Amino acid sequence: MPVPAVVRDSFIGTVVYFASGQQYFRHPEEQPDFVLPEKYAKASQKRLTQRSDRSDASSQTQSEAATIIVDWYSPDDPECPRNWSFFKRCFVTFNICLLTFSIYIGSAIYSPGIELVAEQFGVSDVAATLGLTLFVVGYGIGPMFLSPLSEIPQFGRTTVYILAMLVFVCVQVPTALSKNLGALLPLRFLAGFVGSPPLATGGASVADMWAPEDRAVVIGLWGLAAVCGPVLGPLAGGFAAQAKGWTWTIWILLRISGGSLAWLSLTLPETSAQAILFRRADRLRRLTGNPNLKSQGEIDGEHMTMGEIAQMTLVRPFLLTFREPIVFVMNLYVALAYSILYLFIASFNVVFIENHGSNLGENGLAFMGLFIGAIVTYAFFAPYAIYVLKPIFQNCAHFIPENRLPVAMVGATFLPISLFWFGWTSFSSINFIVPIIGSAFFSVGTFLLFQAGLNYLSDCYPRYVASILAGNDFFRSCVGAAFPLFSTAFFHDLGVGQACSVLGGITVAMIPIPFISYSYGARIRAWSKYAD
Incomplete structure (x- = not known):
């Protein structure tokens, strides 16, 4: 068929x-x-000949012990993701972005219903906010355990994504039906935990299909999908909570993730070369009857002990984070930007609901500034990546990881601009559109910082990309999850202007980081046994 x-x-x-x-x-x-192919045909014929020669037992043993590596049939093998047509690669990239968006929106879509949760269950707003915090903690911890499964050839990425997404969708039903906070909070953590694999390794799936010189553009697009999740969550959740109560923020999430699951189950192919070659090796063994045909990933997996797996997944991310200065500083910077993003989400309730008298739905519309800022930034960044970064990358003699950092330098200056602008134009006497415009510049800063920071770390430590990204996800999620717990009191006690000024001052102090890394990064990397 x-x-x-x-x-x-x-x-x-x-x-x-x-x-x-x-x-x-x-x-x-x-x-x-x-x-x-002749390589496998000759090997199989030789094995059959030697098996029929019962007089030479030693020759038989040597033949059966000799492993033949199953690889691509040619440099242009159409099964290799890098050789897929441009349209197919774009289509699958869109699917990865949809998968990422469908999970990430689950964090902030809950935020408009926090006060309604507190009212229904008779708890404080801080306790109700734990439904947001534990979701974020869940998708910070989850990749440490679940994402490595996608690197196992027998599973591959798509199987892990779809099975995790299936559990994620199912968990939304008891979450929406929860009758008390004790039932709600564990389910929110579980949802974040099982939904985490695409958030940590979705970028790896995209990189499976595109050459390194194209990575800035496509990883940027994947990052855009990740940013749009928490930004558009309050928009969808605000109207739902206003009309039907907090449970409808979860029902909306169920519809989004359930629809994505149905689509992706039928249209998301495997992108991991190791998994594709493992399945090819299995088909060739059945075709030829030769058990010595194996993929390289299959052979590596057979010799990996549980201790080595634990070292790779649980120890190495922390080791790299706290022993490598470059990793620690960039992780801290990205975590700061991520945390302030969630503080930003909380401040919108104070600015637009309390100061400007908006309802929950109208407050959600205020997040369109962040959304438009992200879209416009990518529209300008993509040509820069294509016409400036790509030629530099293709000329390997002149490319160093620090070439990624000028983008971060620009992004670092936009964060304080946005915070000061937003904070001191948030008064009811100033038209609501002014702080919304100011918020758009925060998206500019975070997008450029995430784009440059994650690509820079990946270029510095190419042998340990999985550990680097898992550690970054864990670090920023755990730091970011704590900020919403004190956000309302923070803005009420200090006032929006003063609170944003404190945050703006912190981001000003962090501006030198990409400049210092650009000037001294190569020297610091030279001291490391992990960096290339």
Whole structure:
């Protein structure tokens, strides 16, 4: 049955393939016109010949012990994600962005209902805010345990994403039906935990398909989807909470994530080269009867101990974060920006509901400033990445990781500009559109900082990208999760202007970080045994 490759290689396509006993959704190796590459044909023929020669037992043993590595059939192998058509790579990239957005929106979509949760359950606003905090903590801790599964060839990325998303969707039902805070909070943590794999390794899925010189553009697009989740969450949640109560923020999340799950289960193919080659090796073994055909990832997995897996997933991210100055400083900076973003979300209630008299739905519309700021920033950043960064990257003799940092220098200056502007134009006597415009510059700063910071760390430590990104996600999520707990008191006690000035002063103090890293980063990396 001829089907598109994206469907054949999707989660549902794989289920149908195995459930039918490999009769439906067949792969090229299982088609009648498939020609076995000479490398594998010779190896299989040699093995059959030696097995028939019963007089030479030692030769038989050596032959069966010799492993033949299954790789791409040619540099232009169409099964390799880097060789997919431009349209297919764009389509799958969109799917990864949709997956990321559908999870990230789950944090802030809850925020408009916090006061309603407190009122219904008879608890304080701080206690109700734990529903937001624990979700963020969950998707900070989750990648340390779940994301490494996507690196195992037997699983691959898509299987982990879809199964995690399935649990995420199912958890929303008891969450919306919770009758007390004791039931709500563990479910919110569990939702963040199981939804975490695409948040940590979605960028790796995108990088599977695109060459390194294109990474800035596509990772930027994936980052845009991640930013839009918490920004658009209050917009969707505000109208829902106003009309139907806090539970409808969760029902809306269920519809968004459930619709995404249905679509992605059928249209998101595997992108991990290790997983694709593992499945190819399995098909070739069945085709030739030669058990010595194995992929490199399969061989590596057979020799990895549980201790090595624990070292890779639980120890190395912390080791790199606290022993590598570059990693620690960039993680701290990104965590600061991430934390202030959640403080920003809380300040909108004070500015637009209390000062300007907006309702929950209208308050959600105020977040369009952050959204538009992110969109416009990417519209300007993409040409810069294509026409400036890409030529530098292609000329490897002149490319160093510090070439990523001028973008962060620009972004660092926009953070304090936005905070001072927003804080001192938040009074009821000033038209509401003025602070909304000021908030847009915060998106400019955070987008550029995230884009430059994460790519810079990945370039500095290419052998440990998974650990670097997992550690960054854990660090920024745990720091960011704490800020909403004191946000309302912070803005009430100091006033929005003074509170934003404190935050603006902190971001001013952090401005030198990308400049210092640009000037001395190469020298610091030279001292490290982990950096390249």
